[in-house]
Amino acid sequence: MSYITILLGMLGLLSAFVFFYFLKFKASTKQTERGNRIKWSKFIPYRDEASNEDSKKSQDATFKDD
Amino acid sequence: MSKHQALNTLGRSGNPIIRSAAFQGKVSANEERMSLEGAVNKTGILLFLTVMAATVSWNFQGPLMTLISSLGTLVALVSGIMTFGFYFFFVGWLVEPRPYNAPRTAPIYAIGMGFFIGLISQQAESMYPGIVIQAVSLTFFVAASLLLAYKTGVIKPTQNFLLMVFAATMGIFMTYIANLIYFSISGNNFFVLTDNGIGGILISLFIIGIAALNLVLDFDIIEQADEQGAPKYMEWFGAMALMATLIWLYIEILRLLMKLRSR
Numbered sequence: 001m002s003y004i005t006i007l008l009g010m011l012g013l014l015s016a017f018v019f020f021y022f023l024k025f026k027a028s029t030k031q032t033e034r035g036n037r038i039k040w041s042k043f044i045p046y047r048d049e050a051s052n053e054d055s056k057k058s059q060d061a062t063f064k065d066d
Numbered sequence: 067m068s069k070h071q072a073l074n075t076l077g078r079s080g081n082p083i084i085r086s087a088a089f090q091g092k093v094s095a096n097e098e099r100m101s102l103e104g105a106v107n108k109t110g111i112l113l114f115l116t117v118m119a120a121t122v123s124w125n126f127q128g129p130l131m132t133l134i135s136s137l138g139t140l141v142a143l144v145s146g147i148m149t150f151g152f153y154f155f156f157v158g159w160l161v162e163p164r165p166y167n168a169p170r171t172a173p174i175y176a177i178g179m180g181f182f183i184g185l186i187s188q189q190a191e192s193m194y195p196g197i198v199i200q201a202v203s204l205t206f207f208v209a210a211s212l213l214l215a216y217k218t219g220v221i222k223p224t225q226n227f228l229l230m231v232f233a234a235t236m237g238i239f240m241t242y243i244a245n246l247i248y249f250s251i252s253g254n255n256f257f258v259l260t261d262n263g264i265g266g267i268l269i270s271l272f273i274i275g276i277a278a279l280n281l282v283l284d285f286d287i288i289e290q291a292d293e294q295g296a297p298k299y300m301e302w303f304g305a306m307a308l309m310a311t312l313i314w315l316y317i318e319i320l321r322l323l324m325k326l327r328s329r
Binding site: 001002004005008009011012013015016018019020022023024025026027028030031032034036037038040041043044045 | 102103105106109110162163165195196199200202203204205206207209210211213214216217218219222223224225227228283285286287288289290291292293294303
C-alpha cells in the first residue's frame with residue numbers, strides 16, 4: 001500500500017469523524033437567521049401525512065396565534 | 067442564555083420566514099419530532115447498511131452478484147423516486163415527493179446501492195490498487211469540509227443557489243440518460259465522459275463540484291426540518307438524501323481517480 005493511500009486513509013478517518021460529530025450541532029445564527037433562506041416546505045410536503053392524521057384524530061377547536 | 071441557545075431550547079426559530087403559518091399548528095403536541103441527533107444516527111445506520119451490502123457484493127463476484135447488483139440498483143432507483151419524487155423540466159412533478167415513505171425506502175435504497183457500489187469498487191480496485199480507500203477518504207473529506215462551511219455560515223444556500231444547483235444537476239442527469247441511450251445503441255459512451263484528457267478531467271471536476279453543492283442543500287433540509295419541528299420520519303428523509311448525495315459523490319470521485327490513474 002502506497003504512502004499516499006495510507007495518508008488519504010487517515011485523512012478519510014478524520015474527515016468521517018468530523019462529519020458525524022459536527023452534523024449533530026446546529027448551524028450558526030449567521031446561517032439560520034437570514035431572510036433569504038430556501039423555503040423547503042414549498043418543495044417537500046412533509047406535513048401532509050401528519051396533518052391528515054391530525055384532522056382525523058383531533059376533535060379540538062383550533063385557534064390562530066395572532 | 068444566548069439568543070441561539072434560547073431558540074434551541076424553545077425548539078423553534080425566530081426567523082419570521084420559518085415561523086410562517088405553513089409550519090405552525092399542523093403537528094399535534096404528542097407527535098414525535100425529528101432531531102439533528104436522530105438524523106445523524108439514521109445516516110450512520112444507512113451508511114452501515116451500504117457498507118455491509120458493498121462488502122457482500124465485493125467478496126462474492128460473479129454473474130449472480132452482477133444480477134443482484136443490477137436489481138439492487140433498480141430497486142434503489144424506485145425507492146428514490148417513491149421518496150424524492152420525479153421532476154421533469156417543463157412538465158413538473160411526474161411523481162410527487164413522499165417523504166413519509168422514507169423510513170421504509172431509505173434502508174432498501176442503502177442496501178440496493180451498496181450492492182452496486184461494492185461491484186464497481188471491486189472492479190476499480192482490481193485495476194488500480196488502493197483507489198477505493200482514496201475515493202472513500204476524499205468523499206468524506208469533501209463532505210466534512212462542506213459541512214463545516216455550511217454550519218459556520220460560509221456557504222449560504224439561497225433560492226438562486228438552489229436554482230443553479232438544481233439546473234446543473236438536471237443537466238448532468240439528462241447527459242447521463244442520453245449517454246445511456248447512446249450506449250445501448252452504439253455500445254460506446256460519450257467521449258467527454260470517459261476521456262482521461264484534460265477535458266474529461268475538467269468535466270469530472272465540474273460534476274464533483276455540483277454533487278458537493280447538493281450536499282449543502284441536504285444539510286439545509288435537515289437543519290430546517292429540525293428547526294421547524296418536522297415529524298420523526300424526516301430524520302430518515304434527510305439521512306436518505308445525504309446518503310444519495312454521498313454515494314453520487316463517491317462514484318464521481320472514483321471515476322475521476324480512475325481517469326487520473328489511467329493517464
